[in-house]
Amino acid sequence: MNMHPAELPTAPTATTCPYCGVGCGVLAQPDRLGGATIAGDPEHPSNFGRLCSKGSALGETLSLEDRLLHPEIDGARTTWEAALDQVADGFRRTLETHGPGAIAIYLSGQLLTEDYYAANKLFKGFLGSANVDTNSRLCMSSSVAGHKRAFGTDTVPGVYRDLETADLLVFVGSNAAWCHPVLYQRMLAARASRGAKLVVIDPRGTATAEEADLHLPIRGGTDSALFSGLLATLADNGHVDGGYVAAHTQGFDAAIAQARAIAPDIATTAEICGLDVADVDAFFDLFGRTKRVVTLYSQGVNQAAQGTDKVGAIINCHLATGRIGREGMGPFSLTGQPNAMGGREVGGLANQLAAHMDFDVESIEKVRRFWNAPRMARAPGLKAVEMFDAIGRGEIKALWVMGTNPAASLPRADAVREALRALDLFVVSENVASNDTLGAGARIRLPAAAWGEKDGTVTNSERRISRQRPFLAPPGQTRPDWWAIAQVAKRLGFGEAFDWRTPGEVFREHAALSAFENNGTRDFDIGALSELDTRDYDRMKPIQWPARQGSVRTETRFFAKGGYFTPNRRARFVAVAPLARPAREPAFPLSLNTGRIRDHWHTMTRTGKSQRLSSHIAEPFVEIHPDDAAKANVVDGAFARVTSAHGAAVLRVRVEPGQRRGALFAPIHWTAETSSNGRVGALVHSVTDPFSGQPDAKATPAAIAPVAFALQGFALARGRIGASSCAWWAKATVPGGAGLLFADDAPPDLAELLPDIAAGDEIVDYIDAGRGVLRIAAFRDGALEACLFVGPGRHESAWTFLRAKLGERLTDGQLRSLLLAGRATDGAASGPLVCACHGVPKGVIAGAIEGGACDAAAVGAATKAGTNCGSCLPEIRRMIASARALAPA
Known part of the structure; x- marks a missing residue:
């Protein structure tokens, strides 16, 4: 329907969120100014009123700036x-x-x-x-191919309620805490009430892994070997449902023989996957003796050269145990897009x-x-x-x-x-x-x-x-x-x-x-x-669905009693291929894994409009393990050039102990529109899965080397920020204006970056030419209109403080500390946003912890942080643990 403004609804409109595949219901109330107030729909069965940080910020993304409005x-x-x-x-x-x-x-x-x-x-x-x-x-095409090979058609067997009634939730290649946070919080609530166990299989120490009862930091690309080992162990320990296998499946013997050939025992499985034997044994034992198991998998499984076999290896374990299509049981693909x-x-x-x-x-x-x-x-x-x-x-x-x-x-x-x-x-x-x-x-x-x-x-x-x-x-x-x-x-x-x-x-x-x-x-x-x-x-x-003519429309699971969509109505076990071990290229000794971050979506054409969503992580980055960082001579907070046979990107370095040795991680969101050198898609190789055609975005051979810039800085403005000629830059939306982070060997041109500074604006500056320091603030009618900070190091304190101060008046003390020291003396209450849903920065949470908030619930009561989608809870818990570790005995 095409509506004129006079016909806009006066009551909230029930619609659906445009982000991930959870499919959350949204209530949108137009404000008659081109925007809308956004809330979760409490009657929608996907989210029951809860929204994640991205869904909560949808009202900030509705402007007509940058829209294509005419052919x-x-x-x-x-x-x-x-x-x-x-x-x-x-x-x-x-x-x-x-x-x-x-x-x-x-x-x-x-x-x-x-x-x-x-x-x-x-x-x-x-x-x-x-x-x-x-x-x-x-x-998700590897999931489609895996479903079709096993079931005969692209059928998702289970429903969301299974995630709340399962006793064991196994996450494979899924950082659900960040990528599917509303569904993840439903699972955590069930865990709190029922005691379900969480196992996370992921090379990275993600937010989801931090919440797990058991984290298996698997070597990238070896998931099918892990689940082959699981299948063999299930058979050895008597956990196969022989009745289900005989009545409703085919190909079990070939599949188990191949599984034994790939991973004959727990020790071999652990060696292949780069895991501790005790951890693999614990996972296999937990899976075997727990009846209600749901295995959730996402891009870490799908985006692989053997993605379809990974899906098949997971499905094999559920078919063998008959744990499919029944409440609290089954393989479950977490879809990426709406x-x-x-x-x-x-x-x-x-x-x-x-x-x-x-x-x-x-x-x-x-x-x-x-x-x-x-x-x-x-x-x-x-x-x-x-x-x-x-x-x-x-x-x-x-x-x-x-x-x-x-x-x-x-x-x-x-x-x-x-x-x-x-x-x-x-x-x-x-x-x-x-x-x-x-x-x-x-x-x-x-x-x-x-x-x-x-x-x-x-x-x-x-x-x-x-x-x-x-x-x-x-x-x-x-x-x-x-x-x-x-x-x-x-x-x-x-x-x-x-x-x-x-x-x-x-x-x-x-x-x-x-x-x-x-x-x-x-x-x-x-x-x-x-x-x-x-x-x-x-x-x-x-x-x-299904919603067949003449049928009663109820919540439906598939395959508890067979009825697969193959010619003989039996599920097909898949004998997965042996692991492909591509030769490591000497010029590219590392493996590049790409993915998402918490508050952004795809290439940021929508989320990039929101100042809240741009506040958690404002620039493209690469994660690297400390050992690899030392070998490559790259340091935390500096810059590095990541290269592959296909392209290069210059990214801010994050040294993370939770990153697996030999691997890099970089997010996919930055483009030529939002950064100078952050197009990670340019590096990714075009190796594809032979069944699904899905490209492998998790294991591109890559190298990393330090990049040094003499100067770094940022510009903020209530108006425009001009096109930058700096060697490195990244755009960021900030409250009331625009921001630019940059680095170069020479100071930027003030008129180029801040073209809207007017002759009547009051300019306050601090210049130390010998150290290459330049700090300028422009005021219009007493309010901060724009600023430019340049120097030999990062300006994190000033950036996080000033990005929220455009259009406001600064005290003499604030201005003096910023210009002379380059940091905010009262900046503790600022810092990057931790809770994007409620706009709570790191400093506020730190203050609550110092004030006695001893757990995440207490922090939430004091600040509201973590009380909506919960995707910031792992970070809040890390801050609490860090404060405890630093507290005097």
């Missing part, structure tokens, strides 16, 4: 009609000249199901191209058709008849990495990118950026005016609706479909993505098949296809929802 061709504003005509003409010419293999569309887990369905239908059914893939390929599941349901992956159907003859014909498709794709298309390689070779000549930033996020991102520049037709549907992909030569730019304006559905990690409803009027000429697809389809002569007027009509067609000639043979069936009228669709409550 553009070659950088010039144009009309929708002209832009759509060119899109249609470009794809038509490419098809006629080069055939369907020369066109592609690259989608996003940020899209709604209706957007995904429309794109998949047009390309696979009417243009004859299966080159339809998604950035979800980068995060609608990665919806994309899987409609065939948003190049190797799938819609409604969980594959490219077999029967399914192709079934979908063709339902769509009355004139040019049905007959074989899988190119997966993401293959697709962009084909673009680089000139084989794909026309590309449409929707809602994602492949020039920053794909492996070998520099090569991707260059490949995009060579396209004959390059179309991008986006809601931001500038990003790395748009800057790579996008000729046609289509303004897409953003969260708050979108209308449709998403599916979360437990198969629950929720409505994402609009509560803001679409700004400028922004339009839904499904609408843009339909308009192009009409121009190509397919108007009747794409004659949708509302997203509800798209959804009903999608639901009808799921039930078409199904008769229980496919897991995904939401036929009951195909009968929703417009009013019912608008009011639709969160519902879990």
